[in-house]
Amino acid sequence: MNEAERNARHAARMARKKAVIDAAIAAAAAERGLLLVITGNGKGKSTSAFGTVARALGHGMKVGVVQFIKSRTDTGEEAFLGKQPGVEWHVTGDGFTWDTQSREQDIATAQRGWAIAARMLADPSFNLVVLDELTYLLSYGYLDSDTVLDALAHRPSMQHVIVTGRAASEALIELADTVSVIADEKHAFRAGVKAQPGIDL
Ligand code: ATP
Numbered sequence: 001m002n003e004a005e006r007n008a009r010h011a012a013r014m015a016r017k018k019a020v021i022d023a024a025i026a027a028a029a030a031e032r033g034l035l036l037v038i039t040g041n042g043k044g045k046s047t048s049a050f051g052t053v054a055r056a057l058g059h060g061m062k063v064g065v066v067q068f069i070k071s072r073t074d075t076g077e078e079a080f081l082g083k084q085p086g087v088e089w090h091v092t093g094d095g096f097t098w099d100t101q102s103r104e105q106d107i108a109t110a111q112r113g114w115a116i117a118a119r120m121l122a123d124p125s126f127n128l129v130v131l132d133e134l135t136y137l138l139s140y141g142y143l144d145s146d147t148v149l150d151a152l153a154h155r156p157s158m159q160h161v162i163v164t165g166r167a168a169s170e171a172l173i174e175l176a177d178t179v180s181v182i183a184d185e186k187h188a189f190r191a192g193v194k195a196q197p198g199i200d201l
């Protein structure tokens, strides 16, 4: 095959591909608030959610963020995104459960965070709500799964929600519109590198 034939074949293949993609785009006409779940053991769940926060803010949307679990308030995402106009940011964690070592305290903290999240999930002025590390509170049983799923299912119809955290439950995955499972292929921490500002926090 000469160069001209190769180019012609490529053009024909691309035309077929374009027709298929255009038809799929035309068929995807629905518009509604989406529930995204970013789960799995790999790094990139929260940062994916915060990338989407930046994307939403770029469209002038109002965003609510609740960080469960995390106790540190010195993260880059909070320092930067938390003070953008249109963002309401809450850090409600006391750290991981092996830090607090108190189940009672963890449950009280979880409930406090959930009260904020529930308020946002009932408020249509929030275009995007991020519930960072929510999955752990469900898997530890600190929050009632049905209560959480019900609030997610009955949120304002145009509101987008992102839930992050490992081991998302079957029920949460079932309810979600878009689910990404990030695999843990490699992580620098296992090679002895400590958490690096700008990358890990
Ligand atoms: P990130 O906030 O960087 O997107 P994440 O939300 O996917 O990470 P978390 O389980 O919430 O993951 O952990 C947050 C912190 O733990 C980050 O500092 C991250 O680099 C680190 N981390 C994430 N996954 C792993 C892993 N598989 N092994 C070791 N450390 C990890």
Ligand code: MG
Binding pocket: 045, 046, 047, 132, 133, 164, 165
């Ligand atoms: Mg995270």
